[in-house]
Amino acid sequence: MTGHAPTSAESADAADGAAIPAPVPVLSDADVARVIDRIAHQIIENTAKSGFDIALLGIPTRGVPLAQRLAARIALFADTTVPVGSLDITLYRDDLRLRGVRPLGDTVEPEGGITGRTVVLVDDVLFSGRTIRAALDALKDLGRPRAVQLAVLVDRGHRELPIRADYVGKNLPTATAQNVRVRLTEIDGVDCVELEAAE
Amino acid sequence: MKNLLSAADLDRDEATAILDTAARMHAIQGREVKKLPPLRGRTIVNLFFEDSTRTRSSFEIAGKWLSADVINVSAKGSSVSKGESLRDTALTVAAMGVDALVVRHNASGAVQRIAGWVGCRVVNAGDGTHEHPTQALLDAYTLRNRLGDLEGRHVVIVGDITHSRVARSNVILLNTLGARVTLVAPPTLMPSGVASWTCETSWDLDATLSGKEFGDVDAVMMLRVQRERMSGGYFATEREYAINYGLSPQRLDLLAEHAPVLHPGPMNRGLEISSVAADSARSVVLDQVQAGVAVRMAVLYRLLAGAAEEEVLSV
Amino acid sequence: MSILLAGAKPLGGKAVDILIEDGTIAGVGKMSASATPDETIDCTGLILLPGFVDLHTHLREPGREDAETVASGSAAAALGGYTAVHAMANTNPVADTAEIVEQVARLGERAGLVDVRPVGAVSKGLAGQELAEIGTMARSAAAVRIFSDDGRCVHDSRLMRRAFEYVKAFGGVIAQHAQDPRLADSTACCHEGEVSGRLGLPGWPGVAEESIVARDVMLAEHTGSRLHVCHVSTAGTVEVIRWAKARGIDVTSEVTPHHLLLTCDLLDSYDPVFKVNPPLRSDSDVQALREALADGTIDAVATDHAPHAPHDKDHAFADAAFGMLGLQTALGVVAESMVGTGLLDWAGVADRMSVRPAAIGGLSTHGRPIEAGEPANLTLVDANGSYTVDADALASKSRNTPFAGRTLPAGVVATFLRGRATVRDGKLVDGIPA
Numbered sequence: 001m002t003g004h005a006p007t008s009a010e011s012a013d014a015a016d017g018a019a020i021p022a023p024v025p026v027l028s029d030a031d032v033a034r035v036i037d038r039i040a041h042q043i044i045e046n047t048a049k050s051g052f053d054i055a056l057l058g059i060p061t062r063g064v065p066l067a068q069r070l071a072a073r074i075a076l077f078a079d080t081t082v083p084v085g086s087l088d089i090t091l092y093r094d095d096l097r098l099r100g101v102r103p104l105g106d107t108v109e110p111e112g113g114i115t116g117r118t119v120v121l122v123d124d125v126l127f128s129g130r131t132i133r134a135a136l137d138a139l140k141d142l143g144r145p146r147a148v149q150l151a152v153l154v155d156r157g158h159r160e161l162p163i164r165a166d167y168v169g170k171n172l173p174t175a176t177a178q179n180v181r182v183r184l185t186e187i188d189g190v191d192c193v194e195l196e197a198a199e
Numbered sequence: 200m201k202n203l204l205s206a207a208d209l210d211r212d213e214a215t216a217i218l219d220t221a222a223r224m225h226a227i228q229g230r231e232v233k234k235l236p237p238l239r240g241r242t243i244v245n246l247f248f249e250d251s252t253r254t255r256s257s258f259e260i261a262g263k264w265l266s267a268d269v270i271n272v273s274a275k276g277s278s279v280s281k282g283e284s285l286r287d288t289a290l291t292v293a294a295m296g297v298d299a300l301v302v303r304h305n306a307s308g309a310v311q312r313i314a315g316w317v318g319c320r321v322v323n324a325g326d327g328t329h330e331h332p333t334q335a336l337l338d339a340y341t342l343r344n345r346l347g348d349l350e351g352r353h354v355v356i357v358g359d360i361t362h363s364r365v366a367r368s369n370v371i372l373l374n375t376l377g378a379r380v381t382l383v384a385p386p387t388l389m390p391s392g393v394a395s396w397t398c399e400t401s402w403d404l405d406a407t408l409s410g411k412e413f414g415d416v417d418a419v420m421m422l423r424v425q426r427e428r429m430s431g432g433y434f435a436t437e438r439e440y441a442i443n444y445g446l447s448p449q450r451l452d453l454l455a456e457h458a459p460v461l462h463p464g465p466m467n468r469g470l471e472i473s474s475v476a477a478d479s480a481r482s483v484v485l486d487q488v489q490a491g492v493a494v495r496m497a498v499l500y501r502l503l504a505g506a507a508e509e510e511v512l513s514v
Numbered sequence: 515m516s517i518l519l520a521g522a523k524p525l526g527g528k529a530v531d532i533l534i535e536d537g538t539i540a541g542v543g544k545m546s547a548s549a550t551p552d553e554t555i556d557c558t559g560l561i562l563l564p565g566f567v568d569l570h571t572h573l574r575e576p577g578r579e580d581a582e583t584v585a586s587g588s589a590a591a592a593l594g595g596y597t598a599v600h601a602m603a604n605t606n607p608v609a610d611t612a613e614i615v616e617q618v619a620r621l622g623e624r625a626g627l628v629d630v631r632p633v634g635a636v637s638k639g640l641a642g643q644e645l646a647e648i649g650t651m652a653r654s655a656a657a658v659r660i661f662s663d664d665g666r667c668v669h670d671s672r673l674m675r676r677a678f679e680y681v682k683a684f685g686g687v688i689a690q691h692a693q694d695p696r697l698a699d700s701t702a703c704c705h706e707g708e709v710s711g712r713l714g715l716p717g718w719p720g721v722a723e724e725s726i727v728a729r730d731v732m733l734a735e736h737t738g739s740r741l742h743v744c745h746v747s748t749a750g751t752v753e754v755i756r757w758a759k760a761r762g763i764d765v766t767s768e769v770t771p772h773h774l775l776l777t778c779d780l781l782d783s784y785d786p787v788f789k790v791n792p793p794l795r796s797d798s799d800v801q802a803l804r805e806a807l808a809d810g811t812i813d814a815v816a817t818d819h820a821p822h823a824p825h826d827k828d829h830a831f832a833d834a835a836f837g838m839l840g841l842q843t844a845l846g847v848v849a850e851s852m853v854g855t856g857l858l859d860w861a862g863v864a865d866r867m868s869v870r871p872a873a874i875g876g877l878s879t880h881g882r883p884i885e886a887g888e889p890a891n892l893t894l895v896d897a898n899g900s901y902t903v904d905a906d907a908l909a910s911k912s913r914n915t916p917f918a919g920r921t922l923p924a925g926v927v928a929t930f931l932r933g934r935a936t937v938r939d940g941k942l943v944d945g946i947p948a
Contacts, residue, residue, distance in 0.1 A: 088223070091237045091500075101505035103216060104223040141232040284828035307714035308784030309830030327832065329714030364714060391717055392708030 021197045023181060026172060029191035032153070032184075035169035036066070039151050040073035042167050046149075047118060052080045053146075055114055057087040059123040059135055060105030065186035066153060067122035083110035087121070087142070092134035107138075115143035120166075124182040126152040129163030154193060156180050202314050202321045203498055206332045206371040214375055217497045218340050224500070225493035228264075237504040238267035241298040246289070246313075247324070248274045248304040253464065253488075254324050258301045258333075261495035267298075267503070285309060286316050293317040299503055302326075307364075320502045328362045333498055334463055335368035337490040339376055341483050342418055344490075345459045350377035353414055355407055357383040357444060358422025358471055359433070361390045365422060365463045370398050381413045385444060387433040404444055408453040416454060420461040421446050424471045441470050448475040459483045515552055515933065516540070522557035522894060524884040526860030532562060534890040537933035541886050557894060560927055563864045565597025565891035567871040567880050569689070569768050570664070570744055570816035571841065573599075573630070575621060576614070577606025582821035582911050584621035584630060589909040590819070590841040591628045592936040595893035595926040598629040598872070598880045599841075603640070604665040610635035610646035612654035619656040627936045631875060634658040636677050636688060640666050645676055652684035659876040662689035664744055665791075667726060669695055674730060678739035687766075687874065689742040690730055692751070693792065697722035703832055705778040705795045713781060715831060718793050720748035727751050731758035731765050742874060743767035745818050747792035749802030756811050766874050768816035769803050771847035772838055776800075776916060786827045786834030787916050790820070807866060808857040814871040817844050821912035839915040842908055846901055846922025853897070854923055860897070879932075890933035893926055901925035909942065 027035065047054050052074075058067030064086045071084040088105035096102075121135050132150060139145060151167035156174040172195070174180060179196040183189075200213065209217070227235060243262045245255050255271060262269035274288055293300060299320040302310045307327030314321040325331040339349065346352055354373055360366045360382050370380050380398040382389070393400055399413050406412040408419065424440060434440045441447075446460065451473075454460075460472075460481045468474045476482065516535040523529050524542070533540040533551060568591065574582040584601070591599045601618055603609035609618060615632035622630025634651035638644050640663045651658040661681060668674045668690060677688050698718040704710040706717025727743055731754060734741040746752065746767050758765045772790065777797055780788045788794060806812040820837025827834045848867065852858040858866070872881025882888040905918040929937040936943055 091235045091504075096237055096504050097506050099505055101501050104220055106223065107226065137236070141234070142230065282825075284825040285830055285833070286828035287825075304830060306830030306832040308832075311784050312830060327714050327830070361711075367712075367714065390711035391706050392711035395708050396712075 023194035023196045025192065026154070026180075026195050027170060027193035032191040032193065035153065036069050037073055039167045039169060040070050040077055043070070043120060043151065044074060044078045046166075048078070050118065052078065052082065053116075054118040054120055055083045055085065055110040055112070056120050056122055057085050057110065057114070057139075059121060059131065060086055060088050062182055062184050062187060063121075063123040065184050066124060070122060070151065083112055085110035087135055087138055089131060089134040089138050092137040094130055094134065107142075109142065113143055114139065114145045116146050118147045118149060119145040120149045120151055122151045124153045124184075125180050126150070126155045126163075126165050126168075127158060127180075129159045129161040132163045133161050153182060154180055200501060203332050203502065204311050204314055204321065204323045205330045206335045206368040206375070208332070209372070209375060211375050211377070214336070214339070214372060217336060217494070217501060218343060220497035220500060221336070221340050221490070221493040224496040225489070228489075228493065233264050234266055235264060236266050237500060238262065238265040241267045241503050242296065243267050243269050243299045243301060243499065243503075244292055244295075244297045245269065245271045245324070246274060246292055246300050246302045247271070248302070248309070249325070250275060251303055251325070254303065254491075257488075257491040258322075258324060258495050261492050261499055264492070265496055265499055267499070285312065289313040289316055293319055299499070322498060322502065325364055327364065328367075329364050330368045331364040332368050332372070333491070333495055334365050335372040336498070337487055337494040338365075338369055338420065338461055338463075339372055340490045340494050341461060341487050342459070344486070345483060346417055346457065348377075349373065352378040352417040353381065354378055354418045354420065355381045355383060355416050356420045356422065357404060357446070359388045359424050360384045360393070360422070361388050362425070363422050369420065370396055374398075381407055383407050383444070385434055385440075404450065405453070408450055416458055418459050418461065419446065419454065420463075421472045421476075423463065423465065423467060426467070426470075437470055445470060446472045446476040448473055451476045451479060451481070454481065461487060463487070517930075517933070517935070518551035518554040519557045519562060519894070520554055522560055522562040524562045525864050526561045526897075529558070532884065534892075534930065534933045537890055539884065539886055539888050539890050542884060555928070559896070559898060561860050561895045561897055562884060563595070563860065563893050563895055564868040564881050564884065565893050565929060565931065566595045566844070566867045567875060567877060568596050568599040568817050568819070568841065568844075569660070569742070569814055569871045569875060570770075571599045571601055571819040572604070572821065572837070573601040573618070574821060575605065576617065578823075580911070581823045581826070584618060585625040585627075586909060586911045587819070587821070587841070588622060588625040588627040588630065589942055590839070592929050592931070593909050593926060593940070593942065594817075594841040594843070595845050595895065595929055596628050596841060597891040597893070597929065597931050598631060598875070598877055600631045600633050600660055600875055602662060602664045603633050603635040604663075608635050608639050609633065610638050610640075612647065612650045612656070615651050615656035615658055616654050627942075628931065629877070629880070631660075631877070632656045632658055633660045633662050633664070633689070636661045636663045636668050637673060642666060642669055642673060645673070645680060648677070648680055648686065649684055652686055659684075659686050660689050660742070660874075661686055662691065662744065664689065664691040667691050667693040667695060669726075671729065671733070675733055675737060678733055678737040678741070682737075682739050685876065687740040687742050689744050690726065691744050692723045692726035692730070693718075694722040694726050697725070701832060703789055703791075703793060703836070704781055705793045707778070707796065709778045709781055713784070715781065720750050720795065720799070723748055723792060724750040724754055727754050731755070731763050734758075734765060735761070735763045739764070741765045745770050745773065745792055745816070746803065746806070746812055747773050747795055747799065749799050752802050752806040752811055756806075759811065766813045766870070767811075768814045768871075769807055769812045770818045771815060771840055771844045771851070772916060773803055774800065774807070774815075774851040775847050780916070781831070784831045786829065786831050787838070787914055787918075789831060789834050789836055790818075790838050791836040804851060804855070804857055807852060808862070813866070814874060815844065815848055815867050816871065817841050820914075821910050822914045823912060827914055837914065839908065839910050839912060842910070843903055843915060843917050843922065845895060845926055846903075846924050847917065849897060849924035850922055890930050892930045894928040895924055896927050897924045899923075899925055
């Protein structure tokens with residue numbers, strides 16, 4: 001879960017004239033690559049016993065390229081193809097009525113489906129846990145996985161539901177008013193993770 | 200978007216957003232579990248003053264697959280004859296605590312009037328000979344799937360244009376999406392003032408389909424001709440109509456490879472469309488029906504899933 | 515009972531004093547100092563016109579007393595500056611016998627606010643098949659002179675011919691609602707053209723009116739009879755009437771205030787308050803009607819006041835009842851469309867709203883010159899104010915006015931029926947009678 005992309009104007013002064021502090025870098029592009037590699041190895045370790053009968057499901061928007069990269073690294077390290085798909089959770093959100101209508105993302109089932117397999121949900125940031133809870137509801141309408149695990153690039157704390165990640169790229173303590181900005185090359189042209197002050 | 204009363208209510212971005220949402224809804228319909236949760240707890244009433252099994256069922260399935268509670272109220276038989284005003288009928292139904300009314304009426308403008316009286320959302324499922332916006336959306340969706348982007352595409356609509364709400368909504372929406380339209384009908388079935396519409400018109404189906412009169416044709420939409428129109432003296436006989444304005448096998452061959460044949464249904468085989476054309480590989484009639492559910496799901500989702508503009512809480 | 519109207523301007527001319535005594539105009543111009551009227555009304559700046567005469571009004575009684583009664587309609591008329599109205603025959607039961615027309619006349623007398631002149635039907639039950647008892651209605655206490663199937667067209671040529679011929683014996687006139695039912699049937703509700711095509715409303719082409727008027731003027735000529743054309747609505751009809759008059763055919767005609775001001779693009783809202791028969795038409799039709807009224811091709815303004823209960827209008831456009839209120843707003847609309855545009859002066863307004871309609875209806879005591887010895891059927895008009903139409907304050911039992919909320923440039927200050935004030939300061943003197 002991330003905030004909106006700031007314009008360059010917003011990095012300058014706030015309306016009241018006080019300067020907004022520049023975002024704090026958390027992960028550089030090299031860090032992101034390393035973290036993804038580590039998670040890939042962890043997934044391999046955990047699922048080798050079951051013969052890698054897993055599928056990765058990225059949660060749009062940025063969970064999708066992350067899932068694809070993970071699948072690529074797993075293929076490289078373990079010489080095995082892991083099916084990848086995407087799971088749009090918009091229709092399962094518990095806060096639909098609080099905002100205007102949202103556009104839908106794509107749900108693409110991984111090859112071979114998800115029933116009977118271990119599904120690893122992939123997202124960029126874990127925050128309140130509501131997105132993942134919606135993902136679990138959405139999964140239920142897609143099939144019956146043998147088990148569900150969660151891989152996230154950043155865990156920023158402040159859970160509102162009893163949800164935890166199995167694979168975490170970076171644990172990042174944050175204040176609720178802060179914004180965790182994840183950028184990925186496939187979408188933003190660059191890889192990095194930054195922490196922004198409250199607006 | 201509060202109501203969907205006319206195709207003119209949608210600008211290009213909104214129309215495209217509905218089609219994109221419909222595509223995703225459509226994809227979900229391929230799954231085993233077709234039910235989705237976003238409209239859980241919402242109540243939709245199909246208030247139909249005019250018979251229509253297909254449109255009503257389409258809206259009913261659309262609402263139910265989004266987990267809404269859908270109720271059908273048949274108000275057939277003119278409220279005038281029952282002595283109850285249209286206003287009273289509409290307000291009585293809406294007073295039951297309804298979130299949205301899907302209304303079909305045999306009089307043009309009736310749905311617009313109802314929208315002015317009730318506080319809930321209103322979707323026009325067809326008002327008289329005026330508009331049928333969800334039909335235009337599903338036609339555009341079907342065309343988009345077959346042809347890709349509709350910008351610059353040439354769509355020919357043939358039939359009783361005067362009495363067709365499908366034609367009116369399609370002319371508006373196709374123009375919004377960048378396509379251009381040619382209407383073909385005998386002079387007795389062309390509406391007055393059609394010269395001021397954003398489309399071409401022709402009395403010659405052969406010249407139009409061959410591309411001679413208005414350029415290459417990318418799609419043909421055949422409209423249903425009501426046999427009752429014969430008693431109004433609009434054309435001499437069914438044979439006369441079929442020979443001059445029907446989609447015969449010969450006329451089908453005039454079309455380019457890629458051009459699909461659409462029909463809003465139900466079809467009068469042998470009158471406006473030959474069986475050869477109706478059953479040909481070009482016919483996308485069943486696609487249109489499937490599209491209808493997806494498009495109506497998208498419309499209901501966009502109307503009801505989020506907060507009303509007035510309700511949006513600052514987050 | 516004598517009243518002095520001090521400083522009024524008859525027909526918009528120079529200000530003078532007018533003395534009314536025992537129902538008659540006793541004197542116009544400077545009075546001798548010895549004249550002591552019972553009451554003096556300061557009429558500075560006000561225009562004095564002969565009381566208006568409406569050739570075409572629907573009072574709905576008998577049959578639809580929920581929408582209007584002769585009493586409430588009379589009140590609306592008096593407030594509109596009228597001293598006489600002709601009540602159309604499409605009541606329930608239809609006014610096609612002496613008994614019904616006498617009843618309507620009696621109700622008018624009892625209300626006592628305007629002279630109610632019943633119109634008799636041309637055909638029995640307005641069915642357009644057989645002649646109604648025209649002679650008996652003419653001889654009745656109601657002394658009917660105008661006969662009309664208004665609401666319906668006398669479509670059958672032979673019946674129209676018979677009516678033209680028969681009515682000559684009784685000094686009457688046939689008033690035709692021109693609408694060929696084969697070209698514009700009962701579902702037709704919107705001027706046929708760009709608006710009807712776009713809105714999907716059944717079209718009512720101008721030719722459905724023009725072709726009947728053309729036929730009727732020829733029949734009037736052939737039978738040597740009189741024709742009056744109700745609610746002219748198209749430029750084409752104006753041309754036919756112009757041609758007929760030039761040819762010496764005895765034809766008169768009327769136009770409604772709403773057809774002088776409103777056009778069919780108002781129907782975009784599908785609001786049935788704008789649904790009327792004949793329908794609102796185009797700008798060019800409105801222009802032609804105004805010019806025709808100005809040059810006298812059209813003889814009179816007639817309101818076609820058509821009250822409807824809300825539940826008869828709260829329907830889809832095509833299902834709603836046809837008709838608009840008109841009595842209380844007629845003067846203001848004529849002032850805006852004709853006087854304000856310089857097409858007609860106040861003398862012209864007097865002619866079109868009083869003198870000629872009285873002549874067409876054969877009324878000898880209305881539409882008279884403002885001179886000593888004439889009956890005091892008068893109305894005092896303020897042409898300098900602005901009058902906002904408050905639908906809820908109208909005297910009619912119904913509310914279907916297309917002018918609700920609109921500000922009009924003139925209003926009626928007082929109306930006198932045979933020297934007795936029915937309206938003072940823009941209000942009814944006695945309230946609506948029972």
